[in-house]
Amino acid sequence: MTEQFNLSRRGFIASVAASTGGLALGFPLGATAQQLAELAEPEINAWVVVQPDNTVVVRVAKIEMGQGTLTGLAQLVAEELDADWENVTWSYPTPGENVARERVWGSFGTFGSQGIRASQELVRQGGAAARAMLLQAAANRWGVGVDEVTVERGVISGPGGQTLTYGDVAEDAAALDVPENVPVKDPSTWTIAGQSLLRLDTADKTDGSRVYSIDYTMDGMVNAAIRQCPVQGGTVASFDASTAETMPGVMRVLQVDDSTVAVVADTWWRAKTALDAVEIEWDIPEENAGFNTAQFEEMMREGLDAEDAFVGNQAGDVAGALDGAAQVVEATYAFPWQHHVTMEPMNATALVTDDSCTVWTSTQNAESDLAAASQASGLEIAQCDVHRMNLGGGFGRRGASSTDYTTHAVKIAMAMKGTPVKVIWSREEDMLHGTYHPSTMARFRGALDEEGNLTGMHMRISGQSIFAGLMPFALQDGMDPLVFQGLQAESTEGEFGYTVPNLLIDHAMRNPPLRPGFWRGVNNNQNSFYLESFMDELADAAGRDPLEFRRSLMQNHPKHLAVLDTVAEAIGWDAGAPEGRAYGLCQHMGYGSYVAAAAEVSVDGDTVKIHRIVAATDPGHVVNPQQVEAQIEGSFAMGLSAAMVSEITMENGQVQEENFDTYPIMTMWEMPEVESHIVPSGDFWGGVGEPTIFVAAPAVLNAVARLTGQRVRELPLYKSGLRLG
Amino acid sequence: MEEARRITPPLDRERDMPILNVNGTSHDVVAEPETPLLWVLREQIGLTGTKYGCGIAACGACTVHIGGIPTRSCQVQLQDIAEGEEIVTIEGLSPDRSHPVQQAWVELDVPQCGYCQSGQIMAAVALLRDIPEPTDEDIRAAMSNLCRCGTYNRIRDGIKRAAELS
Structure with missing residues (x-):
């Protein structure tokens, strides 16, 4: 969907209908059959469009950024529809359409590993309703009962052997009332969903034809490079553009907002080159001017002993357990800031006129960008829209409250009304203005009795809160509940997997002047590293096997235990590692799934070699196993990057x-x-x-400790005199 | 690990309006002689399959072939390119995605977001030209392009599959 900026919304809908040449089916959320009939064309609140040539277009509300959700959602719809998978394709509705239709597609937000799980019910019902309508239309055509027709791969058969395709009856079907409460299939009967089908969106990634946001062009488009104050809270005091303005291709040098200067030129390279020649003086707030990592570490260390802390999980009497312990085990861990480094740097294209604002960008949450476009342009939501472009990676950077690049594009485009403006952040700009994985520390005190049983544990987290830095409205009486991901009692999202009679997990919030954000896995990353490392340290202190020690605490958490047992068996835990190598294992729950990993490592001098890593995941249901495997592989690459090198x-x-x-x-090395x-x-x-990402580091580091006796408590690896080879 | 290779011998600094041979087609290019080939390809010629990832030859997303050599085009200036030197981008690999590496990539669903894959594929094609049947070690040693999605193992498998298809 491109080039609709000069059309009215109604015109836009009509243009989509004209381009698809088909009819949409689906189920109405809030729309009556009468309202649907009144629409200028039969495009209705739809998940499914069937074109005359039998092409099935699945409307996808979530965004594809590499994670495979697009294909998985299409599989779910096609499954309920009994469509021919060969004929299935997809399209993205815009957030403007979603708003205009009372959010018929639900949330566009694609984060929190929710792409499939949060929308499977909606899309399966959409597919099932469409199937029922298509079959009814065929039955009507033949004058037979709907119970006398069957369908296989989009071909409907009647009692006399007659056949019609979905394309043949699509128009009739669209005119029918949409049935309610059509049952969806039992997953055990799936033939399209649940299968390791190839992705729908691979081919154009192999010949350069796929258009990412950064590749998008329009007639008359100009390009902008920006520089923002590299210190949080800093503002532009003054800037000298006298040289830049004389450079080739330069059109404008302007201040975009309090902290941003932009150069607009015919090409981005010329804009960037000229930007380097702009002399900018910054006003930097004194309290942030000298801030450094060591200072934040001091703040966090102070928090480890602070009186006040937010309580995330509590049972029994920890102080009593520690007082009465035969042995108290203590350890402190630290996790550094991380950057998303999506391979495609932040960028957006905007076109603003007196009564419209249109944005083309890669985003995990186009509705946020729509709101940002409205806010930045001063136009009504109904006058704005966002076209969702392909993402060169997301990982959370392009998600909630991360609309800074869209805002830049709109503000520059407002200064150049009628001219489309593409803003690209250089890699350097991107890295200096991320929404960083928060940094925290954790101190544990574990109480062991005479038999080496864990009778009590205090886990004090100290450090940064994402909510406080990015979206303070989400704090609950000052507390950031997200800090406790994977550590909470009785949670369907991320439950603490051990039964410890006396338990306290609390958080002393300490925030640096560095904008935090949601980074794939989020707080599970450090929480799993802390907890699963300490579990091994406790087992060591108790003189017990780490698997057996964990199992003794997990009898009330059978699903946590099942994945742990799976990796232990798969790696050959009981048989032990080959000479010169060691195994390490861990488990954690997050984003509603149970995950575990076991790693096999060797250490040669200062070089850690990971020979293999075994993962187990229980996500409840699996829509495309080979794509789940791809996510597991990718999670290890990203999780190990953070633990080992970044x-x-x-x-x-x-x-x-x-x-x-x-x-x-x-x-790859x-x-x-x-x-x-x-x-x-x-x-x-x-x-x-996301889930597998948080079991990457502890599996490897537990193996390193078992092999060398050296416990890595601060990341990345070089802080322990080690490196990854 | 293989580093990006620069073109030698370079340049005719006297030229002010070079004619580039890209994917077998001649292009008159109007740009400052210091302009990186990456941006000439993307902004002057309109071949956006070659990606910007870092601008310092660290990530490999901008890999193209110059005279058959895999080269990180963000570090090659327009003035460094000899007259008539053959430049091949991802768009020039085949007219119909029929190159064995492209076929293997589709067959194994190698890409996730796909942004780095143009560069990965160009690096893989060059590797297979040098070593038609590479071992895992050959592949690990040669493929230094970054992938944030973490498709490395599928890239490796894709290269081995492409070797079979070649």
Whole structure:
């Protein structure tokens, strides 16, 4: 869907109808048959469009950013529809359409590993309703009962052997009332969903034809490069554009907002080159000007002992258990800031006129960008829209409350009304203005009795809150409940997997002047690293096997235990590692799924080699096993990057890492063999895009400790004198 | 690990209006001689399959072939390119996605977001030209392009599958 900026909304809908040449079916949320009939064309609140040539277009509300959700959702719809998978394709509605239709498609937000699990019910019902209508239309055509017709791969058969395709009856079907409460299939009968089908969106990634947001062009488009104050809270004091303005291709040098200067030129390279020639003086708030990593570590260490803390999980009497312990085990861990480094840097294109604002961008939450476009342009929501472009990675950076690049594009485009403006952040700009994975520390005190049983544990988290820094309205009486991901009692999202009679998990919030954000896995990453490392330390202190020690605490958490047992068996835990190598394992629950990992490592001098890593995941249901495997593999690459090689630091209030030379990520050289065990237990729907990421680090580091006796408590690896090879 | 290779011998600095041979087609290019080939391809010629990822030859998303050599085009200036030197981008690999590497990539669903894959594929094609049947170690040593989605193992498998298809 492109180039609709000059059309009215109604015109836009009509243009879509004209381009698809078909009819939409679906189920109405809030719309009556009468209202639907009044529409200028039969495009209705729809998940399914069937074109005359039998092409089935599945409307996808969530965004595809590599995680495979697009294909999975299409599989679910096609399954209920009994469509021919060969004929299935997709389209993205816009957030403007969603608003205009009272959010018929629900939330566009694609984060929290919710792509499938949060919309499976809606899309399956949509497919099932469409199927019922198509069959009814065929039955009507033949004058037979609907119970006398059957369908296979989009071909409907009647009692006399007659056949009609979905395309043949689509128009008739669209005129029927949409049935309510059509039952969906039992997953055990699936033939399209549940299968390792190839993705729908691979081919154009192999020949350069796929258009990402950064590739989007329009007639008359100009390009902008921006520079924002590298210190949080800083503003533009003055800037000298006299040189830049004389450089080739430069059209405008302007201040975009309090902290941003832009150069607009015919090409982006010229804009960026000229931007380098703009002298900018910044006003930097004194309290942030000298801030550095060491200072934040001091703040967090103070928090480890602070009186006041928010309580996330509590049982029994921890102080009493520690007082009465035969042995108290203590350890402190730290997790550094991380950057998303999506391979496609932040960018957006905007066109503003007196009465419209249109944005083309890669976003995980187009409704946020729609709101940002309205706010920045001063136009009504109904006058704005956002066209969702392909993402070169998301990982949370392009999600909630991350609309800064869209706002830039709109503000610059407002200064150049009628001219489309594409803003691209350089990699350096991108790295200096991220929404960083929060940094925290954790101190544990564990009480062991004479027999080496864990009788009590205090886990004090100290450090940064995402909610406080990014969306303070989400705090609950000052507390950030998200800090306790995977550590909460009785949670369907991320339940603490051990039964400890006396337990206290609390958080002393300490926030630095560095904007935090949601980074794939979010707070599960450090929480799992802390807890699962400490579980091994407790087992060591108790003189017990780490698997047996965990199992003794997990009898009330059978699903946590099942995935742990799966990886233990798969890696050959009981038989032990080959000479010169060691195994490590861990488990955690997050985003509604149970995950575990076991790693096999060797250490040669200072070099850690990960030979293989075995994963088990129970996401309840699996829509496409080979894509779940892809998410597991990718999660290890990203999780191990954070644990082993990547780190963001601050000096003088400014992030020090500006590109991949100083913020390395894992390469193929370091990537281990990955073995995936997908073990859905079938009675819930969990996510798969994130969960495995948080079991990457502890599995490897527990193996390193078992092999060398060296416990890595601060990440990344170099802080322990080790490196990944 | 293979580093990005620069073109040698370079340049005829006297030229002010170079004619680039890209995917077998000649292009008159109007740009400052210091302009990186990456941005000439993307903004002047309109071939956006070659991606900007870092601008410092660290990520490999901008890999193209110059005279058959895989090269990170963000670090090649327009003035560094010899007259008539053959530049091949992802768009020039085949007219119909029929190159064995492209076929293997589709067959194994290698890409996730796909943004780095143009560069990965161009690096893989060059590797297979040098070593038609690479071992895992050959692949790990040669493929230094970054992938944030973490498709490395499928890239490796894709290269081995492409070797079978070649």
